[in-house]
Amino acid sequence: MHSPEILIVDDTPLNLDVLSSLLATFRLRVVGDGATALRMAQQEPPDLILLDVMMPGLDGFEVCRRLQADPRTCEIPVIFITSLGDHENETMGFEVGGVDYITKPFNPMVVRARVQTHLELKAVWDALRDENARLESRVEARTAELQAALDRLRESAVDTVLRLGLAAEYKDDETGKHVMRMAHYAVAVARQLGWEVEDLDRLFHAALMHDIGKLALPDSILQKPGPLDAAEWAIVKRHPILGARILSGSDSDIIQLAEAVALTHHEKWDGSGYPHGLRAEDIPLVGRIVAICDVFDALTVRRPYKRAFPLDKAFSIVRQSSGSHFDPAVVQAFFAAESEVLRVHHRYGDDSPDRPLTPIVFAARVAHPSAPHFLAPEIASIDDTSV
Numbered sequence: 001m002h003s004p005e006i007l008i009v010d011d012t013p014l015n016l017d018v019l020s021s022l023l024a025t026f027r028l029r030v031v032g033d034g035a036t037a038l039r040m041a042q043q044e045p046p047d048l049i050l051l052d053v054m055m056p057g058l059d060g061f062e063v064c065r066r067l068q069a070d071p072r073t074c075e076i077p078v079i080f081i082t083s084l085g086d087h088e089n090e091t092m093g094f095e096v097g098g099v100d101y102i103t104k105p106f107n108p109m110v111v112r113a114r115v116q117t118h119l120e121l122k123a124v125w126d127a128l129r130d131e132n133a134r135l136e137s138r139v140e141a142r143t144a145e146l147q148a149a150l151d152r153l154r155e156s157a158v159d160t161v162l163r164l165g166l167a168a169e170y171k172d173d174e175t176g177k178h179v180m181r182m183a184h185y186a187v188a189v190a191r192q193l194g195w196e197v198e199d200l201d202r203l204f205h206a207a208l209m210h211d212i213g214k215l216a217l218p219d220s221i222l223q224k225p226g227p228l229d230a231a232e233w234a235i236v237k238r239h240p241i242l243g244a245r246i247l248s249g250s251d252s253d254i255i256q257l258a259e260a261v262a263l264t265h266h267e268k269w270d271g272s273g274y275p276h277g278l279r280a281e282d283i284p285l286v287g288r289i290v291a292i293c294d295v296f297d298a299l300t301v302r303r304p305y306k307r308a309f310p311l312d313k314a315f316s317i318v319r320q321s322s323g324s325h326f327d328p329a330v331v332q333a334f335f336a337a338e339s340e341v342l343r344v345h346h347r348y349g350d351d352s353p354d355r356p357l358t359p360i361v362f363a364a365r366v367a368h369p370s371a372p373h374f375l376a377p378e379i380a381s382i383d384d385t386s387v
């Protein structure tokens with residue numbers, strides 16, 4: 001049990017002796033001037049201060065004001081004990097923050113009783129404050145737990161949708177690395193555009209879901225070995241809207257970003273893309289970034305029904321499409337990221353042994369399954385290169 005300590009402040013040694021004898025059952029510190037009392041209280045706060053008013057240097061009222069102004073000492077109860085018995089000084093004593101005011105000559109019993117009362121009040125106050133702090137820290141801990149649970153829930157929701165996006169890639173028989181390369185390219189380009197790491201992380205995951213709308217397309221079209229007819233292309237071209245519909249209404253920022261990517265990755269800078277024929281900066285930047293990366297990757301990979309374009313030819317097509325298919329600023333960023341694009345291309349080439357979903361630049365926030373990718377069933381021109 002905490003034994004209360006009292007600091008007695010008086011410039012008259014006789015008064016210090018009398019009060020010390022009177023309060024001998026408590027732990028006591030005595031001091032003869034205000035400045036020293038203030039310093040002692042700040043260094044090691046007592047449970048109560050008995051404070052004379054008239055002292056050389058700092059008077060008792062000023063000491064009390066300074067105690068009140070200091071967060072280290074503002075909760076120490078101060079009892080003035082003084083020969084100044086007029087109402088004006090008594091009022092002043094309470095105004096500067098004293099909890100009691102005893103005039104000399106005093107009745108020893110009264111002093112002991114009032115000291116005891118204020119020590120008990122102080123003990124109750126301390127206990128309440130400690131209990132509040134304990135409750136606050138419990139609430140904080142519980143809030144952190146709930147937040148962590150919510151984060152896990154959100155991550156698992158994102159993970160689920162991510163896996164759906166990857167499931168869409170399984171709908172043809174490709175190697176499974178297109179979507180991974182494409183997401184890495186997108187990150188490399190966005191980094192050149194000055195994006196922060198957190199935004200790159202979101203883009204990476206969102207890009208993995210860009211073709212989730214293919215889940216809603218018939219396998220007979222997606223896996224058709226020959227060219228698509230006009231009616232089949234019309235169906236394929238619905239996948240951005242279908243994807244956006246699958247991803248809509250989420251409160252996850254990743255899924256919201258993925259919705260924008262899914263809807264706009266086939267729009268073109270000159271307005272000739274689909275599904276809405278958006279033009280220039282009406283197309284969200286994420287859609288403009290993913291558009292280049294999706295097409296570039298489709299151009300550079302070998303498929304049973306087509307040879308891979310040489311890399312220089314693929315780069316040349318991207319450059320030639322600046323201002324028509326692609327946003328010139330994003331094309332510029334793509335070329336600024338050329339060395340990273342090439343590194344990703346080689347590391348995640350279809351013949352490479354790397355797991356397709358092992359991120360280069362991130363510690364993945366969610367566990368990714370390995371998954372194959374989807375590529376257009378027919379590649380006749382750049383327009384048909386990526387779907």
Ligand SMILES: [Fe+2]
Pocket residue numbers: 210211239265266386387
């Ligand atoms: Fe697509």
